[in-house]
Amino acid sequence: MIKLLIYESLKRYVRLALRFYFKKIEVNFEMPLPHNRPIIFAVNHQNAFLDAIIVAVSSHRSPHFLTRASVFNSSVARFFLDILKMMPIYRFRDGIGNVKKNDQIIENCVKLLNKNQSVLIFPEGNHDLKWGLRPLQKGAARIAFEAEKKAGYKLSGLIVPVGLQYSHHTRSRGNVLVNFGSPIEVKDFVPAFQEDTKKGILQLTRAISKGLTKLIVNIQPLSHYEEIKEKWLKSRSQQGNLKNQLLHDQELVKALSGKAQKGENGNSSITLNKENRNRNWYLWPIAIYGWINHLIPNFFMRLIIKKFVKDPHFHGSIKLAGGIFMYPVFYLIQAAFFWYFTGNWLWGIIYLFSLPITGAISLDFFQRK
Numbered sequence: 001m002i003k004l005l006i007y008e009s010l011k012r013y014v015r016l017a018l019r020f021y022f023k024k025i026e027v028n029f030e031m032p033l034p035h036n037r038p039i040i041f042a043v044n045h046q047n048a049f050l051d052a053i054i055v056a057v058s059s060h061r062s063p064h065f066l067t068r069a070s071v072f073n074s075s076v077a078r079f080f081l082d083i084l085k086m087m088p089i090y091r092f093r094d095g096i097g098n099v100k101k102n103d104q105i106i107e108n109c110v111k112l113l114n115k116n117q118s119v120l121i122f123p124e125g126n127h128d129l130k131w132g133l134r135p136l137q138k139g140a141a142r143i144a145f146e147a148e149k150k151a152g153y154k155l156s157g158l159i160v161p162v163g164l165q166y167s168h169h170t171r172s173r174g175n176v177l178v179n180f181g182s183p184i185e186v187k188d189f190v191p192a193f194q195e196d197t198k199k200g201i202l203q204l205t206r207a208i209s210k211g212l213t214k215l216i217v218n219i220q221p222l223s224h225y226e227e228i229k230e231k232w233l234k235s236r237s238q239q240g241n242l243k244n245q246l247l248h249d250q251e252l253v254k255a256l257s258g259k260a261q262k263g264e265n266g267n268s269s270i271t272l273n274k275e276n277r278n279r280n281w282y283l284w285p286i287a288i289y290g291w292i293n294h295l296i297p298n299f300f301m302r303l304i305i306k307k308f309v310k311d312p313h314f315h316g317s318i319k320l321a322g323g324i325f326m327y328p329v330f331y332l333i334q335a336a337f338f339w340y341f342t343g344n345w346l347w348g349i350i351y352l353f354s355l356p357i358t359g360a361i362s363l364d365f366f367q368r369k
């Protein structure tokens with residue numbers, strides 16, 4: 001009960017924190033998510049544990065999710081990760097003996113699904129800071145079929161592809177679209193699975209891949225990735241909302257990909273967009289106020305990333321973690337000093353609430369697009 005209370009409280013707090021970390025966050029559902037059916041969320045993976053956090057707080061479901069086992073090394077980490085409904089998944093680099101522990105993890109997932117709960121999986125198997133979908137592992141399909149098998153093929157489980165589309169992977173105050181796709185009925189693939197296990201798993205994995213591809217910008221082929229990405233970012237135009245932005249970007253990338261594979265110059269019929277960098281200069285006093293009041297926490301955040309975070313895939317995740325835990329501590333300390341020197345508790349509270357708002361404005365104002 002206590003763990004559930006902590007989880008739900010953190011979920012609401014993180015949902016609020018994301019509104020400050022991102023300039024714009026939109027959640028789109030192609031179909032409503034059911035309350036009483038088992039669901040495997042199959043999510044594209046570009047941004048370390050930030051991906052899992054965003055999906056976990058974006059719907060009424062509270063999924064358990066698999067994460068790499070190395071983060072479970074300490075007893076303190078295991079305690080908090082257990083509260084957050086995280087389960088370790090072992091890779092070959094963790095040793096063959098540890099990889100065998102995955103059988104128990106899969107069994108735990110099967111039990112959860114048979115209780116109509118949800119599980120979040122990254123079927124690509126690793127993360128990559130690229131706008132594209134990598135070949136999928138078969139773990140999501142295997143777990144789905146094992147759960148059906150355990151229930152005598154009467155479970156009626158769903159796999160919901162979820163596409164995360166970032167405007168920038170590691171920078172705060174970017175945009176993100178959380179795109180919940182149409183649910184895939186596992187029972188539709190059961191006949192193929194019963195006929196041939198490998199055939200059923202392959203068909204379901206392909207369906208997941210197809211579902212995810214519709215939800216993100218998927219730059220292919222990888223041999224032309226940098227060329228297509230550069231032309232896409234230079235020639236795209238801004239749309240009214242992130243869903244329309246995705247549709248626009250998908251069409252543009254498709255056109256550029258076709259030209260790249262034919263060896264054509266993508267600029268020949270693509271108009272390069274001159275990005276509008278005009279700022280709302282009337283906000284500059286607020287932006288400077290926010291910048292000054294964030295000098296100390298921003299310094300420590302940069303120091304932490306420089307000294308301890310070698311993998312750029314974790315930069316966005318660490319920035320969000322700092323926004324959730326470290327920055328509020330600095331805000332409280334600064335507000336306490338302000339209260340002490342002014343002797344007015346009301347002004348102290350006003351000052352406290354001004355910090356996250358003006359911090360976001362400052363980032364929007366000074367950060368390059």
